[in-house]
Amino acid sequence: MTDAHAPDSGQYYVPHHSPWPIFGSVTLFTVMLGAIVYLNDWLGLWALIPGALLLATLFFLWFSTVIDENQRGIYNLQVDRSFRMGMMWFIFSEVMFFAAFFGALFYARVLSVPWLGGAGTKMFTNYVLWPHFDGTWPSNGPGHVGGRADASFNVMNPFGIPALNTLILLTSGFTVTMAHHALRSARRTPLAVWLALTFLLGFTFVGFQAYEYGEAYREMGLRLTTGIYGSTFFMLTGFHGLHVSIGAIMLTVIWLRVLRGHFTPQRHFAFEAVSWYWHFVDVVWLGLFVFVYWL
Amino acid sequence: MADSHAHAAHAHDDHDHKPHGWRRWVFATNHKDIGTMYLILSGTMFFIGGLAAMGIRAELFSPGLQFFDPQFFNSLTTMHGLIMIFGAIMPAFVGLANWMIPMQVGAPDMALPRLNNFSFWILPFAFTLLIGSFFVPGGAPAGGWTMYPPLVVQTGAALPMLVFAVHLMGMSSILGAINIIVTIMNMRAPGMTLLRMPLFVWSWLITAYLLIAVMPVLAGAVTMLLTDHFFGTSFFTAAGGGDPVMFQHIFWFFGHPEVYIMILPAFGIVSEIIPTFSRKPLFGYEAMVYAIASIAFLSFIVWAHHMFTVGMPLAAQLFFMLSTMLIAVPTGVKVFNWVATMWKGSLSFEPPMLFALAFVFLFTIGGFSGLMLAMVPADYQYQDTYFVVAHFHYVLVTGALFSIMAAVYYWLPKWTGHMYSLRLGTWHFWLSTIFVNVLFFPQHFLGLAGMPRRIPDYAVQFTDWNRVSSIGAFGFGLSQLLLLYLIIQCVRGGARIGNRAWEGAHGLEWELSSPPPFHSWTEAPSDAMVARGAAH
Amino acid sequence: MTIRKTLARFALLAVAGVLSLPAWAESGWAQLNLPQGVTDMSRKIYSLHMLVFWICVGIGVVVFGVMIWSLIAFRKSRGAIADTTLVHNTGVEVVWTVIPVIILIVMAVPAARTLVELEDSSKTSLTIKITGFQWGWQYDYLDDGVMYFSHLDRASDAARELGSGIDPNTVPFYLWNVDHPLVVPNGVKVRLLITGADVIHSWWVKDLGVKKDAIPGFINEAWFKVDDGWTGMLRGNCAELCGRDHGFMPIVVDVRSKKDFESWLKSTAAGEKPATPAAPAATSAAAPAAATAPAPAASSG
Numbered sequence A: 001m002t003d004a005h006a007p008d009s010g011q012y013y014v015p016h017h018s019p020w021p022i023f024g025s026v027t028l029f030t031v032m033l034g035a036i037v038y039l040n041d042w043l044g045l046w047a048l049i050p051g052a053l054l055l056a057t058l059f060f061l062w063f064s065t066v067i068d069e070n071q072r073g074i075y076n077l078q079v080d081r082s083f084r085m086g087m088m089w090f091i092f093s094e095v096m097f098f099a100a101f102f103g104a105l106f107y108a109r110v111l112s113v114p115w116l117g118g119a120g121t122k123m124f125t126n127y128v129l130w131p132h133f134d135g136t137w138p139s140n141g142p143g144h145v146g147g148r149a150d151a152s153f154n155v156m157n158p159f160g161i162p163a164l165n166t167l168i169l170l171t172s173g174f175t176v177t178m179a180h181h182a183l184r185s186a187r188r189t190p191l192a193v194w195l196a197l198t199f200l201l202g203f204t205f206v207g208f209q210a211y212e213y214g215e216a217y218r219e220m221g222l223r224l225t226t227g228i229y230g231s232t233f234f235m236l237t238g239f240h241g242l243h244v245s246i247g248a249i250m251l252t253v254i255w256l257r258v259l260r261g262h263f264t265p266q267r268h269f270a271f272e273a274v275s276w277y278w279h280f281v282d283v284v285w286l287g288l289f290v291f292v293y294w295l
Numbered sequence B: 001m002a003d004s005h006a007h008a009a010h011a012h013d014d015h016d017h018k019p020h021g022w023r024r025w026v027f028a029t030n031h032k033d034i035g036t037m038y039l040i041l042s043g044t045m046f047f048i049g050g051l052a053a054m055g056i057r058a059e060l061f062s063p064g065l066q067f068f069d070p071q072f073f074n075s076l077t078t079m080h081g082l083i084m085i086f087g088a089i090m091p092a093f094v095g096l097a098n099w100m101i102p103m104q105v106g107a108p109d110m111a112l113p114r115l116n117n118f119s120f121w122i123l124p125f126a127f128t129l130l131i132g133s134f135f136v137p138g139g140a141p142a143g144g145w146t147m148y149p150p151l152v153v154q155t156g157a158a159l160p161m162l163v164f165a166v167h168l169m170g171m172s173s174i175l176g177a178i179n180i181i182v183t184i185m186n187m188r189a190p191g192m193t194l195l196r197m198p199l200f201v202w203s204w205l206i207t208a209y210l211l212i213a214v215m216p217v218l219a220g221a222v223t224m225l226l227t228d229h230f231f232g233t234s235f236f237t238a239a240g241g242g243d244p245v246m247f248q249h250i251f252w253f254f255g256h257p258e259v260y261i262m263i264l265p266a267f268g269i270v271s272e273i274i275p276t277f278s279r280k281p282l283f284g285y286e287a288m289v290y291a292i293a294s295i296a297f298l299s300f301i302v303w304a305h306h307m308f309t310v311g312m313p314l315a316a317q318l319f320f321m322l323s324t325m326l327i328a329v330p331t332g333v334k335v336f337n338w339v340a341t342m343w344k345g346s347l348s349f350e351p352p353m354l355f356a357l358a359f360v361f362l363f364t365i366g367g368f369s370g371l372m373l374a375m376v377p378a379d380y381q382y383q384d385t386y387f388v389v390a391h392f393h394y395v396l397v398t399g400a401l402f403s404i405m406a407a408v409y410y411w412l413p414k415w416t417g418h419m420y421s422l423r424l425g426t427w428h429f430w431l432s433t434i435f436v437n438v439l440f441f442p443q444h445f446l447g448l449a450g451m452p453r454r455i456p457d458y459a460v461q462f463t464d465w466n467r468v469s470s471i472g473a474f475g476f477g478l479s480q481l482l483l484l485y486l487i488i489q490c491v492r493g494g495a496r497i498g499n500r501a502w503e504g505a506h507g508l509e510w511e512l513s514s515p516p517p518f519h520s521w522t523e524a525p526s527d528a529m530v531a532r533g534a535a536h
Numbered sequence C: 001m002t003i004r005k006t007l008a009r010f011a012l013l014a015v016a017g018v019l020s021l022p023a024w025a026e027s028g029w030a031q032l033n034l035p036q037g038v039t040d041m042s043r044k045i046y047s048l049h050m051l052v053f054w055i056c057v058g059i060g061v062v063v064f065g066v067m068i069w070s071l072i073a074f075r076k077s078r079g080a081i082a083d084t085t086l087v088h089n090t091g092v093e094v095v096w097t098v099i100p101v102i103i104l105i106v107m108a109v110p111a112a113r114t115l116v117e118l119e120d121s122s123k124t125s126l127t128i129k130i131t132g133f134q135w136g137w138q139y140d141y142l143d144d145g146v147m148y149f150s151h152l153d154r155a156s157d158a159a160r161e162l163g164s165g166i167d168p169n170t171v172p173f174y175l176w177n178v179d180h181p182l183v184v185p186n187g188v189k190v191r192l193l194i195t196g197a198d199v200i201h202s203w204w205v206k207d208l209g210v211k212k213d214a215i216p217g218f219i220n221e222a223w224f225k226v227d228d229g230w231t232g233m234l235r236g237n238c239a240e241l242c243g244r245d246h247g248f249m250p251i252v253v254d255v256r257s258k259k260d261f262e263s264w265l266k267s268t269a270a271g272e273k274p275a276t277p278a279a280p281a282a283t284s285a286a287a288p289a290a291a292t293a294p295a296p297a298a299s300s301g
């Protein structure tokens, strides 16, 4: 359908009617309907399944079309540039999404928790409403929300698994760069190896993170419901982990494409897009490590 | 004038493989088709949002409750705000961008056509969710379009619908904005340098940056609402160490740039129209570009002027007061440049120009009340009264909406190839302009005299001005039926026009036939055309 | 051309309507502007408001004047020829950037001054904790052991129901009356500690120049000092959307002389029924017309 007629690659390729956008919208709608009926307790968790299936199908079919068009060489350099710019700005929007949660973290640490402890102009807040709260971080708030049975909780030691994970992600940033170098100098085997290393490191990261979560929930009283600390901790690291997973899956797809002989030393937009994404995930992690775990 | 071109026949047969039937729209990749769909969606939402407003004004016609339960009234207000902003104004501007930007920069289409269609088709589903929330237990969201917790968390089953609808609208806006940026940065014809671009394109470029920067932040904010309600997080509850006011900070970090997202493209449109009907190039083109950029920059550091009464530290209040006031300077530059464009021009008053002129007058009035609101001590008295309602309707209705109407009147002949009835357009203009002032001007008085916003019923001393306002509202609403009629009539037929629908019009879109070919510029425009278009 | 005639008639009606409005809105100028209020601060806010207003009017006259002049003088229909060379002039551009900056400074200075004063809640001699809840107010005289709730008064509450059949015009101070007003002394700097019990509310009495959000879990401070010798009732509303009955949680402040206030406090603390509305409310019930008069004047003296 999308290949109705392929102009020569000298011309900017404008696809002629495509079913994927509307399919995509219906998919998103289904995903959200599933989430709505689940959250409102109208149906069980299985209500999310149709959406998930559609989503997987959507990605598979839409990307297949694009990859196919790309392999047939109908994208000229200008189209390539469009894709690049598009990806860059998409990543920027992701950065801003994380910024909202970092903002929440800073607000809690610098303003709301100290205020509840009576800092600044909020003396009476502490004196009248929360008389025994000292307002130090980490905190699950003056109401001691969540945590263990006695409302206590522990924070993660930054120099255990988190430091290890930092190392893993930084290494994976290095390996993906090595893969890029290999691609540019047309050395396919090292390319495949470096790339495989990268996503393996990625999945390892996710594995460690899952282990860490398990420990936090079972032993440390650190849960999503553990006041503002737990909220910011899990929302930030959770969304990050989700992005690492997505990134690792994308890297795997790129790896499969490499095995199939896709990409040339000059033209490999998809590879670069995914590696940018990977670096972005990496940088976000550094922010997390410093502001969530360490300081 | 337009009619003089009527003989310039143009039998352009587009032999492109234009798909037919429903597929043309549902599977569309063409920027004009997608633009048209955006505009139709926007018009529909304007009527639905307007209907909600009519409900509000009907209930407020007299003191006492006549029609609605207070909770339902709050839903009407909330949905009116959300639908007008996300459903009427924003899609209208995106639709105009879709139609005009490829034509104005000399591109065959938008840079990422499939993404373009995706951005559009997300929206009908988003509004299905949003409007569908009227029919679930607990009713539609009633916490105001600003969705402040803890109140909004008291919403019933509609809460996740609201949150997901916002997610969808955000996604659509982000993807649309990416497409616009890429089109402008990568698809310009040779010779179309950045500083030769029409101001509409410039204003959209900067608006798109704003969108990408703030829509994700809104998505984050509503996600926190969702997790606070369903997953036990404590972002907005003090007991857990959070703060309800934190939501307001995050929301307005989005919200204030958002209001400029709704006015910058308007500035662009007016900057196209005034030179055309003054038959004189825009005064201070570069200053106009810099002014838009400064406004966009400042918009990121003024957000807390919506929160002067939440009890911020003194230093913060002072900072946000001063930064807010500063915006008057670049905005003033724009107003002065428009006036200077008309100075020593050769003016004529077709409907697009009439709306553009009304824009300059009435937006400025809205800007003045904005400035008054920026004075913190005075804002203590204005905040959450009808004075604020008056302010933002002057900038949104007589600002953003009027600019959209001006744009439609300006480019409709280009889109359809037909000239509409200028007389009907002029009638629509005068009726709209008179009624809109009857509608919103008295709300300044109501606010100053102490009438809070978001109330279904009021103390009896507010009766008179509310009556006036309601009458204005009904008149303004009914006048819009004229516009609908005029558009349908113009699409159906009318005097054929040549490429240049308006004598003084400059820009690449006027070098194309009317209506333009299915793919705008399959061949890049010639240097001469680009230079002629960029005569500023 | 019937459509044209109909439209013309419609427009004529509209214009006539607009022209007759001032007469129709007989309630007078008090309904058009901010009240000056009964405290030093409220008057300072009022003058700031008027200052900014007149500056805006001034700018408007100049800008709109030039614009209207252009619209008249440079019409194509009067043979105006466009001067297409007039596209740029650094001189005027600098001028119209600098002048607004100066004007803004003129406005910012008094605004900042007033703000600094408003935020200074030190040296108060009476502290009242105010808690907004869905839907009413709780007043707590922290040092004197007096605490009570304040709701919309019965008469308004009955009249406001959908289809109540009661004409709001017959209810004295419709939606602006409560069962137990906040009682305060004049001539004394009163500190308010404002918070919310469930959702955000906002305590607003414009004649005091006070509006502060009541945020659950936090306390905001505000203060006022009513002019020495001024007594009477002041009325306000909740000013933050707080759910279904947001429109129905008014605020009434009963300002009394220091002596009357002291005795009221003593008797209330001693367990008498709190804060029955002072006599003036009864007077106005007898004369419903008074309901349209500006609130502060209604019962002063």
Ligand code: HEA
Binding pocket: B146, B259, B260, B262, B263, B305, B306, B307, B324, B325, B327, B328, B329, B331, B332, B333, B335, B363, B364, B365, B366, B367, B368, B369, B370, B371, B373, B374, B375, B379, B382, B383, B384, B388, B391, B392, B395, B396, B399, B400, C059, C063, C099, C100, C101, C103, C104
């Ligand atoms: C298109 C949308 C739009 C635009 C352009 C603006 C423009 C401005 N707005 Fe407005 N605003 C809204 C939409 C908009 N606003 C909305 C929707 C709300 C309410 C949200 C809600 O609560 O629901 C709001 C609320 C709002 C508030 C909060 C009120 C409150 O809730 O208490 C404030 C306070 O500072 C404010 C200020 C301003 C200012 C200073 C400008 C300035 O940008 C205006 C600048 C323009 C001029 C000043 C006129 C032209 C200039 C000259 C002629 C030069 C010379 C002038 C001088 C030197 C004075 N706005």
Ligand code: HEA
Binding pocket: B046, B047, B048, B049, B050, B051, B053, B054, B056, B057, B077, B078, B080, B081, B082, B084, B085, B088, B089, B143, B144, B145, B146, B389, B393, B396, B397, B401, B439, B453, B454, B455, B473, B474, B475, B476, B477, B478, B480, B481
């Ligand atoms: C960008 C957008 C925009 C636009 C275009 C409008 C347009 C209008 N608004 Fe809107 N308004 C907002 C944005 C907008 N508004 C926002 C953001 C809020 C704040 C919400 C909140 O507090 O959370 C608000 C709040 C708001 C209030 C305050 C409500 C409250 O505080 O409780 C009122 C009250 O008068 C009002 C009135 C109107 C009217 C009469 C119109 C008119 O211009 C509408 C005219 C259009 C039509 C009427 C539709 C077309 C015609 C027909 C369908 C024909 C049939 C007509 C008749 C039967 C008469 N609006």
Ligand code: CUA
Binding pocket: C132, C133, C135, C200, C201, C202, C238, C239, C240, C241, C242, C243, C245, C246, C247, C249
């Ligand atoms: Cu309480 Cu509004």
Ligand SMILES: [Cu+2]
Binding pocket: B255, B256, B259, B302, B303, B305, B306
């Ligand atoms: Cu703002």
